[in-house]
Amino acid sequence: MGTDKDTRINYSDDFSDIKPIIVRRCTQEDLEAVIVVNEKELPEDYPYFFYKSILDNYPEAFLVACNNNGKIVGYIMWRVERTPAIHSLKLVNKGHLVSIAVLKKYRRLGVASAILANSMKNLKKYKIDEFVLEVRVSNYTAINLYKKFNFITHSIKEKYYRDGENAYFMTLKP
Numbered sequence: 420m421g422t423d424k425d426t427r428i429n430y431s432d433d434f435s436d437i438k439p440i441i442v443r444r445c446t447q448e449d450l451e452a453v454i455v456v457n458e459k460e461l462p463e464d465y466p467y468f469f470y471k472s473i474l475d476n477y478p479e480a481f482l483v484a485c486n487n488n489g490k491i492v493g494y495i496m497w498r499v500e501r502t503p504a505i506h507s508l509k510l511v512n513k514g515h516l517v518s519i520a521v522l523k524k525y526r527r528l529g530v531a532s533a534i535l536a537n538s539m540k541n542l543k544k545y546k547i548d549e550f551v552l553e554v555r556v557s558n559y560t561a562i563n564l565y566k567k568f569n570f571i572t573h574s575i576k577e578k579y580y581r582d583g584e585n586a587y588f589m590t591l592k593p
C-alpha cells in the first residue's frame with residue numbers, strides 16, 4: 420500500500436503493466452517477495468532472519484520498488500557499521516550496501532537509480548559519514564550504476580565471494 424511519502428517513477432512509453440513504479444519502505448509482509456527477487460537475480464542467498472534483522476535495524480534504508488499491480492520488482496537494503504574511516508583511524512558511521520536487485524523485465528528503466536538515490540537520502544538519518552559497497556569485478560552493469568552515483572573504486576578485495584571472484588570495494592563521501 421502506498422503512502423504520500425512514496426516516490427513515483429512515471430514513463431512516457433507505454434509499459435502498461437509496469438508504470439508507474441512506486442518506491443516505498445519495505446515491510447515485514449514484503450520480505451518473501453524480496454527474497455524471490457534476490458533468488459532470481461543474485462547468486463548470494465540469505466536466510467529469512469537475515470532480511471528480518473536488516474529490516475528491524477535499518478528500516479529507513481530498506482526500500483522496495485513495486486509495479487502497477489503492487490508486485491515487488493526490485494529492492495535495496497543497507498546496514499550501518501561503526502568502523503575506522505577509509506583514510507584515517509577515526510571511527511565513523513558507514514552505510515554498507517548489503518544488496519540491490521531489479522527483476523530483468525524491469526531493468527534499464529531507472530528503478531535501481533530510484534531506490535539507490537532514495538535509500539541513500541534516507542540513510543542520512545543514521546548520520547552516515549561514508550557509503551561503502553562491494554561489487555563483483557565482472558558485474559559491469561552494477562559498477563556502471565555505482566559510478567553514475569560517483570562511487571569510486573577504493574581497492575580490490577581478493578576472493579571476496581564464495582566462488583572465488585574478486586570484489587571492487589567502492590566508496591562515496593556524502
Ligand SMILES: CC(C)(COP(=O)(O)OP(=O)(O)OC[C@H]1O[C@@H](n2cnc3c(N)ncnc32)[C@H](O)[C@@H]1OP(=O)(O)O)[C@@H](O)C(=O)NCCC(=O)NCCS
Pocket residue numbers: 460461519520521522525526527528529530531532533553554555558559560561563564565567
Ligand atoms: C545492477 C541493477 C540493479 C541495475 O538495475 P536497473 O534498474 O536496470 O538500473 P537503472 O535503470 O537505474 O540504470 C542506472 C545505470 O546503471 C547502469 N546500467 C544499468 N544497466 C546497464 C547495462 N545493461 N549495461 C551497462 N550499464 C548499465 C547505467 O549506468 C545506467 O544509467 P543510464 O541508464 O543513464 O546509462 C540490475 O542490473 C540488477 O538487478 N542486476 C542483478 C543484481 C546485481 O548485480 N546487483 C548488484 C550487486 S553488487
